[in-house]
Amino acid sequence: MTRRCFFAAAGLAVAAPAAVGAGQASANTDDLPKAALLGDGDTKTYLLVFSTGQHVMNGLLAFAKKHNLVAGHLTGIGAIDDAVIGYFDPQKKAYLRNHEKGQAEVLSVTGNLALYEKEPFFHVHVALGLRDGAARGGHLFEATVRPTVELVLTTYARTVERKIDPETGLPLLDL
Amino acid sequence: MTRRCFFAAAGLAVAAPAAVGAGQASANTDDLPKAALLGDGDTKTYLLVFSTGQHVMNGLLAFAKKHNLVAGHLTGIGAIDDAVIGYFDPQKKAYLRNHEKGQAEVLSVTGNLALYEKEPFFHVHVALGLRDGAARGGHLFEATVRPTVELVLTTYARTVERKIDPETGLPLLDL
Amino acid sequence: MTRRCFFAAAGLAVAAPAAVGAGQASANTDDLPKAALLGDGDTKTYLLVFSTGQHVMNGLLAFAKKHNLVAGHLTGIGAIDDAVIGYFDPQKKAYLRNHEKGQAEVLSVTGNLALYEKEPFFHVHVALGLRDGAARGGHLFEATVRPTVELVLTTYARTVERKIDPETGLPLLDL
Secondary structure (H helix, E strand, O other): OOHHHHHHHHOOOOOOOOOOOOOOOOOOHHHOOEEEEEEOOOEEEEEEEEEOOOEHHHHHHHHHHHOOOOOEEEEEEEEEEEEEEEEEEOOOOEEEEEEEEEEEEEEEEEEEEEEEOOEEEEEEEEEEEOOOOEEEEEEEEEEEEEEEEEEEEEEEOOOOEEEEOOOOOOEEEOO | OOHHHHHHHHOOOOOOOOOOOOOOOOOOHHHOOEEEEEEOOOEEEEEEEEEOOOEHHHHHHHHHHHOOOOOEEEEEEEEEEEEEEEEEEOOOOEEEEEEEEEEEEEEEEEEEEEEEOOEEEEEEEEEEEOOOOEEEEEEEEEEEEEEEEEEEEEEEOOOOEEEEOOOOOOEEEOO | OOHHHHHHHHOOOOOOOOOOOOOOOOOOHHHOOEEEEEEOOOEEEEEEEEEOOOEHHHHHHHHHHHOOOOOEEEEEEEEEEEEEEEEEEOOOOEEEEEEEEEEEEEEEEEEEEEEEOOEEEEEEEEEEEOOOOEEEEEEEEEEEEEEEEEEEEEEEOOOOEEEEOOOOOOEEEOO
């Protein structure tokens, strides 16, 4: 189906503003995100399985380099016994790092892949579940797997790039 | 690959019930969810990037209206400095709202898009990570981005609709 | 697009190691995960909607058996009023089970589908949001829906299998 056909098939007119139902947000165009059409058929989906002692972020980078990957996104689960997670402090323009020691369930791993200075760069966040069921989480700097982390990585042929945002000093997606 | 070919390729017979391994649930058909085959090749995947000060739910709605989107799902991460999250109280048939003030990592944004009263309607939940690594979360009413929220939205040409469930008063998916 | 074309389109050379930017992990090949190319066009995406009183894990298994599914992954949200979540204790090589009683938002459901002893087997983790916004979570043994759980399940024709890992006794993905 072509892009044109797709929008024809969608078949919705938006000429007139309509009442918004059930507490749904209003469609303020100031909030319109930048967008890139990543996939239109040319996608690859990989199941990635990490084993005890492997490092998730290092492994993702190794995988992206091995396969010359340039864009993608991932979700997954697993368990780890050590992690460093971050919280970005906008005043300090720096990440605080919390060292999470001990076995934890990985409730979710969510992130994306783009290029930064021509190298693959993963931006990944994690939610962890502790022994008593309490949840923690943050920006994933690194995690040591125990006994497995299972990720699904979908990749795209279209390159996406990051560049440094002068306001924060962070490598943000540059669409 | 046609649907027929797909099932042929899957190649599993289910004529005989089999022992269920390792604590796996039993396949009680009372629990069979309603299902719609959303994608069979005609999908579009968008990378959506929000910037400081933008509102995620408003922006998603604006994007869906701009592109006449009718069905989809999304995952993503980022950071925000203000959010209103909800918890549905089934006795009161209403959402309690918790106002999350201050900078937080977005550990996961997960949700879907359908039509409600012919307008795009996003149902989105969020998990947040605080300065000390503690996690919080709920139904996402709105969040103000700081410095970025990065979502991957996959959309489908097949319309999915919500309608009010008389029991709860909520606009539930109507398959 | 063929696999060969895909890598050509990606267009990145990896002959020379490059400096790693902005705290990004190094690409240690020891951490390279095992990988299976799941999808290359032949995917099916289902929207699954569970209703009050249904059991998520049982329902997923019933759905997989009904459609002879052999591999996939899922994400989703919803709300439940009862769940049993697990934490794997590597010393005891066993799951501790926390019984989560009472209504909770499902912040994220994340998981995958493979075959274990020729039967479909879902491995799913969940993050929950409580009345006060606090988050909890773990390995999902079972959850009772109230009023809805909305999942997106993407399935693949290529079989993925689990087998018992002698070290942990767990059925791990066997690529």
